[in-house]
Structure formats: C-alpha cells, structure tokens
Amino acid sequence: MPEEAGFPPAKRFRPGCGPPGGRVVMLLAAGGGGGGRRQQSALAQPAASPYPEAVERQRRSLPIFPARGQLLAQLRNLDSAVLIGETGSGKTTQLPQYLYEGGVGRQGIIAVTQPRRVAAISLATRVSDEKRTELGKLVGYTVRFDDLTSEATRIKFLTDGMLLREAISDSLLRKYSCVVLDEAHERTVHTDVLFGVVKAAQKRRKELGKLPLKVIVMSATMDVDLFSHYFNGAPVLYLEGRQHPIQVFYTKQPQQDYLHAALVSVFQIHQEAPPSQDILVFLTGQEEIEAMSKTCRDIAKHLPDGCPSMLVLPLYASLPYAQQLRVFQGAPKGCRKVIISTNIAETSITITGIKYVVDTGMVKAKKYNPGSGLEVLAVQRVSKTQAWQRSGRAGRENSGVCYRLYTEDEFEKFEKMTVPEIQRCNLASVLLQLLAMKVPDVLTFDFMSKPSPDHIQAAVAQLDLLGALEQKDDQLTLTPLGRKMAAFPLEPRFAKFHCTEEILTVVSLLSVDSVLYSPPARRDEVQAVRKKFVSGEGDHITLLNIYRTFKNLGGSKDWCRENFVNSKNMMLVAEVRAQLRDICLKMSMPMVSSRGDVESVRRCLAHSLFMSAAELQPDGTYVTTATRQPVAIHPSSVLFHCRPACVVYTELLHTGRCYMRDLCVVDADWLYEAAPDYFRRKLRAARD
DNA sequence: GAGCACTGC
Structure with a gap:
C-alpha cells in the first residue's frame, strides 16, 4: 500500500486482541472466518426444540451455541458475571433466550439494556421472531415514546436511560430477576450510573431476603478487569466471535496533515484494489467530511482510463435521513463506494461490504474542565480501544485491511481507553436522578470510575442554585421542587x-x-x-x-x-x-x-x-x-x-x-x- | 462579524 504514506508490512490481529489473563473462563474457541470447528456438546442441546428448522439451524451456527450448557450452568449459580463476546458471537440475541429457557425469567423479567433506541427495538424484534412470538408479548421493548411490552413480557430490551428512569420509582428494580447491561465497554453516562444502581439493588435485595438480582455485564473488549473488580470479583466468561482477521498498517513517519494522508490512502487503495471492495474513512466532523467528499469527487473525475469509478458518500448524524440511507445501497457494478464518516460509523451505523478502513486517529469529542465548569468540543486523538473498534469495521464479512495514518509509536502513546463520559460531562442530571432514587449519600456514590470531587461539587452547586437541594441531618436531599424537576426528562435547568x-x-x-x-x-x-x-x-x-x-x-x-x-x-x-x-x-x-x-x-x-x-x-x-x-x-x-x-x-x-x-x-x-x-x-x- | 462529535430520558 501507499508508499507515500510509508506503511511497513502488516500486522495481523483479531479485534479484541485475544483473551486476557486472570480470572477468565474460556467457554469456546470456535475459530474465525465462520469456518471454525464446531463442538457438539450434549449439554448444549435443548431437550425438544420448538424452533422451525431454518431458525434453529441459524441459532445453532452461532459461536455462542456450543457454550450454551456451560454458560447456563455457570450463570445459574452466579450473582454477577462479566461476559466478553466478540462481534458476531450472538451473545445479545441468544443469552437472554438461554436465560429464559433456563428458568431465570420465571420470577421476574429479564432486562437487557442498550445505549441506543434503534438497537433495543431491532434486537427485540429479532429475538421475538426467533421465539416465534408476537413482538410485545414474551419479548418486548421499552424506549422513550414507545413501549411495546405486556403482562406476558419476560425478556425486555430497553435503553439504559429508560431503566434508569424506572429506577427512580423503584430503586430495587423489583420487576426484574436479571439485568443484562450490554455494550458496557461504551461507558455511556447512563450505563455507568446503572452499574452503581444495579449493584446497590442487588445488595439491598439480598439484605432484605428478596429475590436475588442477577447482573450480567456484557462487553466487546477484553479490558474488563474494571468491571469484574467493581462487581466484587465477578467471573469473566470469554466467548470467541466471528470476526475475520484484519491486517493493520501503520505509517512509517508521523503525518503532519491527516486529511492529506487520508486522501492519498484512499486513492492508492482505489487504484490497486478490486472495485467491489469499499472504503470507510474516519474524519472528525461535518465540514471536514463535506470538503473531503468534494475533493475526492473532483480527483475521481480525472483518473486515468481503466481506473474504476468512485461513489463518494459523506456520513454524519445531522445529515438528512434519506442521505444517510444511501450508504447502505450497493454501488453500481465496477464502481467503488467510499464512505467518509464521523465516529457515527464506529458504533451506531454498521455498513456491510467494507474491506478497507482508513483511520486518521482523530475524533471530535467533548472535554470537561471542572475548574471552569465548561464543556469544550475539541479535535483530539482517539484511544486505543477506539482505534481497534474502527479497525474492526473492516472485518465484518471477510478479512479486511486497516490503514492507520499514524505510526506504531504514536499508537502506543494513545490513551488505553476513552475517558468514560461520566468524567467528561456536567453531572447535574446524574445527581438529580440519584437523589430522586434516594441514594443515601450521593457525594460518595459508588461509581465505577469516580468523577473528581470538584466535578461533583460543581453539580451540587448548580442544583442548589436551582433550588433543588436541601441539607437534612448532614444529608443532601431533594426539595419538593427538586423532586418535580427529576420527574422530567430534561436538563435540570430546563426542568424548573x-x-x-x-x-x-x-x-x-x-x-x-x-x-x-x-x-x-x-x-x-x-x-x-x-x-x-x-x-x-x-x-x-x-x-x-x-x-x-x-x-x-x-x-x-x-x-x-x-x-x-x-x-x-x-x-x-x-x-x-x-x-x-x-x-x-x-x-x-x-x-x-x-x-x-x-x-x-x-x-x-x-x-x-x-x-x-x-x-x-x-x-x-x-x-x-x-x-x-x-x-x-x-x-x-x-x-x-x-x-x-x-x-x-x-x-x-x-x-x-x-x-x-x-x-x-x-x-x-x-x-x-x-x-x-x-x-x-x-x-x-x-x-x- | 461564523459554523456542533455522538447518544439518551
């Protein structure tokens, strides 16, 4: 690949970089590429399958399937567990069904949280299809403005924010026998607060002799020591996925101008690779993306004969919906799709057919300065986990290639993980919600990653100024106004x-x-x-x-x-x-x-x-x-x-x-x- | 005299 960008020989890797050491239970090694060996375990067979053949075949072909028996046996006896599953392992669709079939849903609903609405809705739809039931009966979902559940619902997909809202009226989460926190590695504010809420609910229910609350944290990355440690040393179960190998190239020299480097890379790939293989480029924002799209189209017009044509598609959240949809349509034969995107394509939008990823290593993200109390949106380096996430977008159907427009040394200096959002945002809403749940002492709330004391203090000051707080017996509590404010899905300052x-x-x-x-x-x-x-x-x-x-x-x-x-x-x-x-x-x-x-x-x-x-x-x-x-x-x-x-x-x-x-x-x-x-x-x- | 990454209740 591009000599100008100076890429050395590739390294092969599998996203996730293999299982970690420590307290890990290996459940399965299915092999990559979909052609791995299958283990048939007697334990894994449901006694009499209620599924039609095709659905059943599909379910059984998932990497998680051979581990079913072992997984259930483990989870049945555990209060908490961390489940690592690579993309394509089938964990999100299958685990809730296994739990239900294993009797976990008998005494309470199984909740599965998602950071995004669309994911909650589409997963519920898929799982209820697999169960051959009507959506909203056995399997349902709850998201803002849309609740498709009933008395019969035993498996409920919901956004993490929604479960948090429910916790305000019932902090023990009494409806639920099990909470599965999916996509935990994304560390959204809501998931982070839920960690503390479910941990407290679990403890309190045990003390009161109530039905135990099972907590399962699911993550796609290996870096789970924090999760396990937080949930009192919960065992980590490892599930191999169906990711395909990806070759990763670094530049030999640091790049002064990542936009230029990206442009060069795109056209080098374009001239060398078959036109059916699409390219995904990660940039930082709308303006940059629109400019790069225009430049690519201009250059593509003047390429030598024999070079395939190019369909350049920008992708960012504020793009009108109809234009976003274009990235899912196939390009005409002999034409290559080049998608130039923000980090929306990292998690929220998954595009099939991507063979090449070009990663500039930059992202626009919110930074928080507790000193001034200001949030600033700034272009900055991605974290290592984010870079791996981007690379992984190239290997979803087949082996892929990722060009990183930075050197391996530079990569080594990236932060290991993205700083969790809870340490980068205004905490006023979070504190208001915790207080509404009557958390005994918000100032010492058991966050997995604690925000700094001045950070919390700034939020307390803000809520106090809004008239939401009062001090009672050395404890912060909500005023009647504060309780009213907490009932609204609004920033505290707008809820007054x-x-x-x-x-x-x-x-x-x-x-x-x-x-x-x-x-x-x-x-x-x-x-x-x-x-x-x-x-x-x-x-x-x-x-x-x-x-x-x-x-x-x-x-x-x-x-x-x-x-x-x-x-x-x-x-x-x-x-x-x-x-x-x-x-x-x-x-x-x-x-x-x-x-x-x-x-x-x-x-x-x-x-x-x-x-x-x-x-x-x-x-x-x-x-x-x-x-x-x-x-x-x-x-x-x-x-x-x-x-x-x-x-x-x-x-x-x-x-x-x-x-x-x-x-x-x-x-x-x-x-x-x-x-x-x-x-x-x-x-x-x-x-x- | 200019220009906002992405979610969510």
Missing part, C-alpha cells in the same frame, strides 16, 4: 418552570436538535423566509413563533420545507411536548396559558438560565455574569445585529471566539430575583 403552554413549547424546542435548517448556499432565501417569525426579544421567542405557526397551519411537511424547518426535529418537538404535558398533568401542575404574554415567558427563561447570562459592556462587547469571560453573539442568532443590555443564553460555543447561542433578552432585575444570593456573591467578587 411554571407550567404554561408557551413554556412547555420552548422547553421542548430546546431539548431537541435545532428545528432550523439553514443551507449556507441559500442564505438569502432562508433569511427572507425567516423574517416573518423573527422576534426582537431573541431566539427562543422566534422559535416559539415558528412552532405556533407550524401548529396553526396543520403541521405539514410541505410547510416545513418551504420555511427551512427540519420536519423530523419539529415532529420530535411535538412528541416531547406531549410527553412533558402528560407529566405535568400527572403531577397535577396547573396548566395556564400566558395568552401571548411573551414577557412572562422571558421571565421564566431568566429564572432557568440565570447562570448563563451576559451583560453589554460600554465598548459594545459582552462578558458573562458568572465568570466575566468575553463572549459574542453567534451570527446565527436573530440578535446578531442588536445590542441588548442583558441576555441569557442556552449554550456557549467555543470555536475561534466564544459565542453565545440561542439568546433571550432579559431584564437584569429578573436575574437578580431568580437567585439573589448568587448575584450578591458575584457582586462582592467583582468589587474585590
């Missing part, structure tokens, strides 16, 4: 509101991705169309106007298209709003309309967002009230050309400068009313 029709709408608009669609090429058109909604009082009121018009005119997709509104997100706003409204009604919160009284909406925003306020300076610039940091109004704001004396904002965006996004004009007095102590402290600090 007087329930009016208008506020429900604004809060819903803020909790989904922007409903505004602004293609840069049609900027003048966008501005002309948007003019009729613009409010001098800021972006929130403008959004409110857009939503109202959308609803009044029947909420059609055509209207959205004509008005540069993202209809998918707009529908979601309506769905969120309906959910919030239900919660308000359930809690008997009085619902009033401010009848066009926009000032009350702005006052309410001031009460939620007083921690994110900025003041106009005599020189025409702005500084934040909290930290006196210089900030500017983002050009996308309707207030871009205005100079209001005092604003609150939803978000700070760190790019070249520091921009405020989604602004609302407020009266400085309202801010003071919202948190007098806080502003007195700020004033004192400013004087000293």
Whole structure:
C-alpha cells in the first residue's frame, strides 16, 4: 500500500486482541472466518426444540451455541458475571433466550439494556421472531415514546436511560430477576450510573431476603478487569466471535496533515484494489467530511482510463435521513463506494461490504474542565480501544485491511481507553436522578470510575442554585421542587418552570436538535423566509413563533420545507411536548396559558438560565455574569445585529471566539430575583 | 462579524 504514506508490512490481529489473563473462563474457541470447528456438546442441546428448522439451524451456527450448557450452568449459580463476546458471537440475541429457557425469567423479567433506541427495538424484534412470538408479548421493548411490552413480557430490551428512569420509582428494580447491561465497554453516562444502581439493588435485595438480582455485564473488549473488580470479583466468561482477521498498517513517519494522508490512502487503495471492495474513512466532523467528499469527487473525475469509478458518500448524524440511507445501497457494478464518516460509523451505523478502513486517529469529542465548569468540543486523538473498534469495521464479512495514518509509536502513546463520559460531562442530571432514587449519600456514590470531587461539587452547586437541594441531618436531599424537576426528562435547568403552554413549547424546542435548517448556499432565501417569525426579544421567542405557526397551519411537511424547518426535529418537538404535558398533568401542575404574554415567558427563561447570562459592556462587547469571560453573539442568532443590555443564553460555543447561542433578552432585575444570593456573591467578587 | 462529535430520558 501507499508508499507515500510509508506503511511497513502488516500486522495481523483479531479485534479484541485475544483473551486476557486472570480470572477468565474460556467457554469456546470456535475459530474465525465462520469456518471454525464446531463442538457438539450434549449439554448444549435443548431437550425438544420448538424452533422451525431454518431458525434453529441459524441459532445453532452461532459461536455462542456450543457454550450454551456451560454458560447456563455457570450463570445459574452466579450473582454477577462479566461476559466478553466478540462481534458476531450472538451473545445479545441468544443469552437472554438461554436465560429464559433456563428458568431465570420465571420470577421476574429479564432486562437487557442498550445505549441506543434503534438497537433495543431491532434486537427485540429479532429475538421475538426467533421465539416465534408476537413482538410485545414474551419479548418486548421499552424506549422513550414507545413501549411495546405486556403482562406476558419476560425478556425486555430497553435503553439504559429508560431503566434508569424506572429506577427512580423503584430503586430495587423489583420487576426484574436479571439485568443484562450490554455494550458496557461504551461507558455511556447512563450505563455507568446503572452499574452503581444495579449493584446497590442487588445488595439491598439480598439484605432484605428478596429475590436475588442477577447482573450480567456484557462487553466487546477484553479490558474488563474494571468491571469484574467493581462487581466484587465477578467471573469473566470469554466467548470467541466471528470476526475475520484484519491486517493493520501503520505509517512509517508521523503525518503532519491527516486529511492529506487520508486522501492519498484512499486513492492508492482505489487504484490497486478490486472495485467491489469499499472504503470507510474516519474524519472528525461535518465540514471536514463535506470538503473531503468534494475533493475526492473532483480527483475521481480525472483518473486515468481503466481506473474504476468512485461513489463518494459523506456520513454524519445531522445529515438528512434519506442521505444517510444511501450508504447502505450497493454501488453500481465496477464502481467503488467510499464512505467518509464521523465516529457515527464506529458504533451506531454498521455498513456491510467494507474491506478497507482508513483511520486518521482523530475524533471530535467533548472535554470537561471542572475548574471552569465548561464543556469544550475539541479535535483530539482517539484511544486505543477506539482505534481497534474502527479497525474492526473492516472485518465484518471477510478479512479486511486497516490503514492507520499514524505510526506504531504514536499508537502506543494513545490513551488505553476513552475517558468514560461520566468524567467528561456536567453531572447535574446524574445527581438529580440519584437523589430522586434516594441514594443515601450521593457525594460518595459508588461509581465505577469516580468523577473528581470538584466535578461533583460543581453539580451540587448548580442544583442548589436551582433550588433543588436541601441539607437534612448532614444529608443532601431533594426539595419538593427538586423532586418535580427529576420527574422530567430534561436538563435540570430546563426542568424548573411554571407550567404554561408557551413554556412547555420552548422547553421542548430546546431539548431537541435545532428545528432550523439553514443551507449556507441559500442564505438569502432562508433569511427572507425567516423574517416573518423573527422576534426582537431573541431566539427562543422566534422559535416559539415558528412552532405556533407550524401548529396553526396543520403541521405539514410541505410547510416545513418551504420555511427551512427540519420536519423530523419539529415532529420530535411535538412528541416531547406531549410527553412533558402528560407529566405535568400527572403531577397535577396547573396548566395556564400566558395568552401571548411573551414577557412572562422571558421571565421564566431568566429564572432557568440565570447562570448563563451576559451583560453589554460600554465598548459594545459582552462578558458573562458568572465568570466575566468575553463572549459574542453567534451570527446565527436573530440578535446578531442588536445590542441588548442583558441576555441569557442556552449554550456557549467555543470555536475561534466564544459565542453565545440561542439568546433571550432579559431584564437584569429578573436575574437578580431568580437567585439573589448568587448575584450578591458575584457582586462582592467583582468589587474585590 | 461564523459554523456542533455522538447518544439518551
């Protein structure tokens, strides 16, 4: 491969790098490539199979199948276990069925958590098909806005966030006999909090002499000592998968310009490999991806005769759904598919037919600075586990090749694992939820990877300022307001509101991705169309106007298209709003309309967002009230050309400068009313 | 005077 990039001879590896040492039970060695030897174990045979032949054959061909008997025998006697299964081992679809067939579901439901909604839904569909039952009966799923379960449900797939929500009303998880935490290696905030919640529930149920709670942690990576150690030395069961071997190349020299290196690699592969073999390139963001896509298309037009043609497809989350779908369609014969993607293709979207992966080793990710309390999105190096995850995308159907655009020495210096999200985000929501579950002492909660004390303290301070906390007998507990806030699937700062029709709408608009669609090429058109909604009082009121018009005119997709509104997100706003409204009604919160009284909406925003306020300076610039940091109004704001004396904002965006996004004009007095102590402290600090 | 990775309740 590319001499210019300077790749040395390949190394072969299997993703996951083989089983670790220590407390590991080897369940099976099925061999890779799907052609491995099969062990037939008498234990592994279900007594009389209820499955039709084809499904049964397919189930039996999975690497997990020969281990069935051994696995069940082990798990039956264990409170907790860690199961490592490589991609394609069949663990997620089969294990819940084995557990059920083994009687684990008799006294309670088997919960299987997933970080993503689509995964929970599609797994439930598949498993209920395998069981030849109607979805929602024996096998069901629960995700936000969608619950397909019934009295009969024994195997329930749900998002990790959903199980966490359930734990607020029942922290012992009494419905469940077993919780399977899948994709644990991804370490989402929700999974991380669940680790602590299920561990505590398990302990408490034992103390109370209740039905034991079985906990099974499933991970795709070998690095599981942490899991095992956390669950009191739970045994690690290892299951080999169906991954195919992948050749990994490193560059000989460090690359100054990873974009250029990626471009060179793509065209070297393109000129050497058969056109049926597709390429997946990992870059960091939309702009980079669009630019690279254009360059690739331009170069592909001028390639020498005999070179195959190229279909270049960008892929990132904010790409319209229809365009995302194109990556799944086959390219015409003799044409190569080149997919240029963010890390969305690492886990969320799986594309078949990828033979080559080009890994720049870079990713855009959130970093948290507990000192300043700010979250910053920055381009940074991937971790080793992330790099292996990317390589693995090349070997899903056949052997594959991964070009790493960094040297092996550089790779060795990468962090071993991605820092878990819980150490990189604002913890206010997490603490609010833990307090709602009546966790005895949130400050010493048993996190698997503990956030730093100042990090936790910052969240406590934020919740305290919002009026959610009180100190009772040396314990932090929730105020009635705090309990109300915890009931809403919202950031704590947005969950503090007087329930009016208008506020429900604004809060819903803020909790989904922007409903505004602004293609840069049609900027003048966008501005002309948007003019009729613009409010001098800021972006929130403008959004409110857009939503109202959308609803009044029947909420059609055509209207959205004509008005540069993202209809998918707009529908979601309506769905969120309906959910919030239900919660308000359930809690008997009085619902009033401010009848066009926009000032009350702005006052309410001031009460939620007083921690994110900025003041106009005599020189025409702005500084934040909290930290006196210089900030500017983002050009996308309707207030871009205005100079209001005092604003609150939803978000700070760190790019070249520091921009405020989604602004609302407020009266400085309202801010003071919202948190007098806080502003007195700020004033004192400013004087000293 | 500019531009946000990815999830989830």
